[in-house]
Amino acid sequence: MRDLPLPPAPIALLAELTHRCPLSCPYCSNPLEMVAREGELDTATWARVFAEAADLGVLQLHLSGGEPVARRDLPELVEAARQAGLYVNLITSGIGLTEARLDALEAAGLDHVQLSLQGVRSGIADRIGGYKSGFDRKLEVAKSITARGLPLTLNAVMHRQNLDDLAETISFAVELGARRIEIACVQFYGWALTNRAALLPTREQVEMAKRTVAQAVQTYRGRLAIDFVPPDYYADFPKACMGGWGSTGLNVTPDGTVLPCHAAATIPHLEFQRVTEAPLAEIWQHGPAFQAFRGHDWMQEPCRSCARRDIDHGGCRCQAMALTGDASATDPVCRYSPQRPAVDALLAEIPEAEALPEFTYRR
């Protein structure tokens, strides 16, 4: 018996510093059961995690949440990450980013800000975020970020109720001076799965969105970089989720639990470890949750013998779990999946505009 070869080094670490957040978006990527403030890792432990991540090969650090600005020690965390040699990206709603805090983050060496956008006008944005006057405050923050020369990406989360505003959203990004926009159609896990009937776009919306993006890529070439994540339920093949399980990135939750992706805890039988229990390298290389879906041995048919198995890696394990109850199944988005009819049935049942259900907000 010989040791298995080590997995490739990860490139990105998503640090969910806190689950606390002033917004309550109905598609929040945090789990339904959140970590309370008392359970959060302290400053020194995060700093150690960042150093271990850099030693392991991580280049990109995404400081996320919840709302990471809710952490008072955020500038210290940015400084620790820069000292470890990481590229530091702040993923924020902008709420709580005062001028003084931006000064401190700039001084600490923050590289880039990714600002979430719930809607392109105050009415829709504040309704989605569940936070009154949130849009106006976000706008002020965005202007301050670009006035400082900090690189800005808008992360526009799109779904049934705002996808018709896509062209306006892209021109809004250009007017703000953002360098990039990520047009991320909601993926259905956790809170978004709970609210799927209110969020799943129609086929007409998706087709229009593709045309809008193709046009905008030409119109704004050289001014705005555009990344588009279409809703995968309408795709023929699944997304190559995380570039393959346990191959490029890892996620650390507020209490230090290390996950292969932010939704991995929705897979019931996986065993996770914490950064307080084992070194990050040990967890990445040998942790049972990371090993669970590496390689091909876990695959079932039709994935196992599929010519695309190294292209999309069988798709998303969390989506297979959510829609089929079996985390090892082919992602049912795939046209080769025997379960694809279940996805088609969901698309056939999309409610009329007047009949959209109310949101269950993240609380």
Place this chain on the structure above:
Amino acid sequence: MTDTLLTAKSDPFVRLPRGVRLHHDRVRDMPVLLGPERALMLDEIGLAILTEIGQGLKMSVLIERLAERYDAPRAEISGDVIGFIEDLQVQRLVDYADA
């Protein structure tokens, strides 16, 4: 030899914007270009071009310097250099700016 790909109008000042930087990846032992959501592994040529940019310079000057440094005909390398820079500019990893 004149350069057909560059005119006065399309000879931009090239620079790395804030938030984009060269980095030596000590774990993989290779140079990378780090930017928003990007980590581009660089080959020898890519590293040479980006290193030459320094604090910023005109595209024509960049090509000139690379031609000298590698003792290569200007006309032969200009297409590759311009293509490389334009590809990065479209991704906003390189800026065209007034000097």
